[in-house]
Amino acid sequence: MIKxxxxxxxxxxxxxxxxxxxxxxxxxxxxxxxxxxSDAALNxxxxxKVIDRAHSISDAPDFNEIADLVLLAVPVxxxxxxxxxxxxxxxxxxxxxxxxxTKQDVIGVAYEKLGKKIxxxxxxxxxxxRETSGVTSAxxxxxxxxxxxxxxxxENTADTIARAEDTWRACGAKVVSMTASAHDAVFAAVSHxxxxxxxxxxxxxxxxxxxxxxxxxxxxxxxxxxxxxxSSPEMWRDIALNNRExxxxxxxxxxxxxQHLRALIAxxxxxxxxxxxxxxxxxxxxxxxGDLDGFRDESA
Amino acid sequence: MIKxxxxxxxxxxxxxxxxxxxxxxxxxxxxxxxxxxSDAALNxxxxxKVIDRAHSISDAPDFNEIADLVLLAVPVxxxxxxxxxxxxxxxxxxxxxxxxxTKQDVIGVAYEKLGKKIxxxxxxxxxxxRETSGVTSAxxxxxxxxxxxxxxxxENTADTIARAEDTWRACGAKVVSMTASAHDAVFAAVSHxxxxxxxxxxxxxxxxxxxxxxxxxxxxxxxxxxxxxxSSPEMWRDIALNNRExxxxxxxxxxxxxQHLRALIAxxxxxxxxxxxxxxxxxxxxxxxGDLDGFRDESA
Numbered sequence: 001m002i003k004x005x006x007x008x009x010x011x012x013x014x015x016x017x018x019x020x021x022x023x024x025x026x027x028x029x030x031x032x033x034x035x036x037x038s039d040a041a042l043n044x045x046x047x048x049k050v051i052d053r054a055h056s057i058s059d060a061p062d063f064n065e066i067a068d069l070v071l072l073a074v075p076v077x078x079x080x081x082x083x084x085x086x087x088x089x090x091x092x093x094x095x096x097x098x099x100x101x102t103k104q105d106v107i108g109v110a111y112e113k114l115g116k117k118i119x120x121x122x123x124x125x126x127x128x129x130r131e132t133s134g135v136t137s138a139x140x141x142x143x144x145x146x147x148x149x150x151x152x153x154x155e156n157t158a159d160t161i162a163r164a165e166d167t168w169r170a171c172g173a174k175v176v177s178m179t180a181s182a183h184d185a186v187f188a189a190v191s192h193x194x195x196x197x198x199x200x201x202x203x204x205x206x207x208x209x210x211x212x213x214x215x216x217x218x219x220x221x222x223x224x225x226x227x228x229x230x231s232s233p234e235m236w237r238d239i240a241l242n243n244r245e246x247x248x249x250x251x252x253x254x255x256x257x258x259q260h261l262r263a264l265i266a267x268x269x270x271x272x273x274x275x276x277x278x279x280x281x282x283x284x285x286x287x288x289x290g291d292l293d294g295f296r297d298e299s300a
Numbered sequence: 301m302i303k304x305x306x307x308x309x310x311x312x313x314x315x316x317x318x319x320x321x322x323x324x325x326x327x328x329x330x331x332x333x334x335x336x337x338s339d340a341a342l343n344x345x346x347x348x349k350v351i352d353r354a355h356s357i358s359d360a361p362d363f364n365e366i367a368d369l370v371l372l373a374v375p376v377x378x379x380x381x382x383x384x385x386x387x388x389x390x391x392x393x394x395x396x397x398x399x400x401x402t403k404q405d406v407i408g409v410a411y412e413k414l415g416k417k418i419x420x421x422x423x424x425x426x427x428x429x430r431e432t433s434g435v436t437s438a439x440x441x442x443x444x445x446x447x448x449x450x451x452x453x454x455e456n457t458a459d460t461i462a463r464a465e466d467t468w469r470a471c472g473a474k475v476v477s478m479t480a481s482a483h484d485a486v487f488a489a490v491s492h493x494x495x496x497x498x499x500x501x502x503x504x505x506x507x508x509x510x511x512x513x514x515x516x517x518x519x520x521x522x523x524x525x526x527x528x529x530x531s532s533p534e535m536w537r538d539i540a541l542n543n544r545e546x547x548x549x550x551x552x553x554x555x556x557x558x559q560h561l562r563a564l565i566a567x568x569x570x571x572x573x574x575x576x577x578x579x580x581x582x583x584x585x586x587x588x589x590g591d592l593d594g595f596r597d598e599s600a
Contacts, residue, residue: 127519128519129519146519147517147519149517186510186514186517187517189505189508189514190505190514190517190518190519190522191517191519191521191522193501194501194521194522194525194526195521196558196565197497197501197525197558198525199561199576199577199580199581200554200557200558200561200576200580201493201494201497201554201557202579202580202581202583202584203557203576203579203580203583204553204554204557205489205490205583206579206580206583206595208489208596209598210486210596210597210598211583211595211596212592212593212595212597213486213597214486214489214490215490215583215586215587215592215595216592217427217447217449217486217487217490217491218490218491218587219427219428219429219446219447219490219491221429221491221495221527221528222490222491222494223588224524224525224527225494225497225498225524225525225527225528226494226580226584227521228521228524228525229577229580229581229584230581230584230585231577231581232581233574233575233577233578233581234574236577237570237573237574237577240565240573241565241570241573244565244566244568247565248562248565248566251561251562251565252562253504254500254501254504254558255555255558255562257500257501257503257504258496258497258500258551258554258555259555260500261496261499261500261551262548262551262552265496265541265544265547265548265551266544266548268541268544273537273540273541274533274534274537275533276499276500276503277499277529277531277533277536277537278533279502279503279506280498280499280500280502280503280506280526280529281499281502281529281532281533283503283505283506283511283515284502284526284529284530285530286515287515287518288523292512292515293512295506295511295512295515296508296509296510296511296512297510297511297512297513298509298510
């Protein structure tokens with residue numbers, strides 16, 4: 001059974017707070033120290049007993065010497081500054097994980113900022129989120145049944161990786177390992193692209209002269225389609241820019257597919273139009289049923 | 301209080317069945333007769349007491365002489381054949397409404413098929429749906445609090461329009477009137493476009509060599525974004541083709557917006573990227589809060 005004396009969570013929001021609560025619930029951590037740039041977030045986290053002690057990010061905490069686990073749960077764009085702050089205070093036996101939605105960029109920054117301590121860093125991406133953010137949304141069950149993708153480094157020891165895996169499993173998550181580039185390509189498609197598409201749709205309508213009329217007739221289909229447009233602009237700006245190449249590839253593929261669908265409509269190609277829609281409906285139904293065996297499984 | 305002796309529902313699916321249940325619950329109809337091309341749907345509807353009597357669409361029902369309300373709840377593509385079947389059997393005091401998601405095309409067909417009886421036809425579009433279809437999903441509360449758009453014809457009498465409005469209000473709906481062209485433009489944007497975008501996304505991923513991997517990491521954001529891709533291919537093919545011009549205009553506007561967003565990412569324009577996302581998030585939050593006063597309200 002894995003066990004930690006002290007967890008330091010840097011970035012006490014939805015993900016960092018939920019991780020702290022999950023480890024507390026699993027009784028595998030004795031004490032949680034929260035670090036954040038926002039005093040309000042720290043006060044909320046203390047009040048909600050998500051953390052036991054708080055430090056503002058500016059008061060140069062030296063507790064990392066005595067922490068055996070550090071979770072970096074800050075927006076991807078703040079990773080460099082956070083790792084620079086962390087490195088001088090990082091004890092030799094401390095494991096560090098991030099939660100970033102992009103991995104190649106975070107790993108590049110980690111090599112640069114952690115230097116010889118890079119072996120202690122296990123890149124992680126829990127596939128769990130809500131459209132609400134902030135520690136007041138933190139939930140000990142957030143990771144239950146969810147995938148957590150690890151993209152281990154050549155420098156990580158087997159023991160370090162095993163401890164990282166056990167920690168996420170203690171949160172109820174399923175752990176999957178892949179390369180950082182495979183991660184970034186997959187999530188550019190299934191996550192980053194739909195977020196961009198949802199942001200684009202809402203902004204398109206909001207900019208129209210008849211926006212009020214459009215929104216007054218938007219209904220549940222629009223609501224669910226755009227749910228992810230309720231996400232944090234700062235976080236998604238960083239993701240878009242940090243996974244830029246893979247995301248642009250996905251946007252181009254989607255634009256081409258939508259142009260194809262447009263042509264089917266313009267040409268009144270009823271047969272292919274309903275075939276495309278039926279393929280889409282059936283694929284989604286298979287996916288919802290958890291039946292993935294009908295899908296192609298070749299490397300691209 | 302409005303009251304009908306006999307309602308004939310042609311097309312006993314989610315919408316037709318829910319309308320029958322809603323009028324029964326409101327106790328404003330004595331008897332419901334269901335007409336459908338599918339015996340299975342009719343049997344389900346009888347078993348679930350959605351209808352009291354059933355006729356297959358091929359056995360040339362003559363009950364329309366004695367019906368005082370007919371609801372056409374068939375896919376838009378079947379409207380011409382259904383109206384042709386209806387016209388010779390339509391009594392002089394019977395009100396006919398459709399439920400089509402497109403209005404200009406249905407109205408054109410109605411003028412052609414109903415001839416002098418066109419004054420009895422009140423075009424209607426209840427803004428209520430589910431991703432599940434069929435009479436087994438029918439629900440007496442489906443229209444509660446939902447908008448029903450009427451696009452009345454110059455030939456409708458004030459009394460006919462008032463009866464149509466009262467009927468939908470008895471289902472718990474809010475009634476809004478507008479021109480058919482305004483209807484088709486608004487719903488091309490807020491409904492038809494997102495459906496096309498969701499179908500395109502699922503089909504794009506399903507066609508990939510690594511589809512299995514993509515679907516294995518798709519999560520709740522993808523699920524909600526693509527919920528409307530679970531809709532009926534036949535229905536949405538008809539909608540796309542019957543509202544083609546307005547839908548193509550919307551697809552072009554969306555493609556241009558997405559190209560703009562792509563350029564912001566390609567150019568690493570962090571400031572405008574987060575501004576766009578923040579505008580989108582804020583607009584959606586306003587809409588969800590029911591606060592539409594901040595939106596532009598000029599004719600396009």
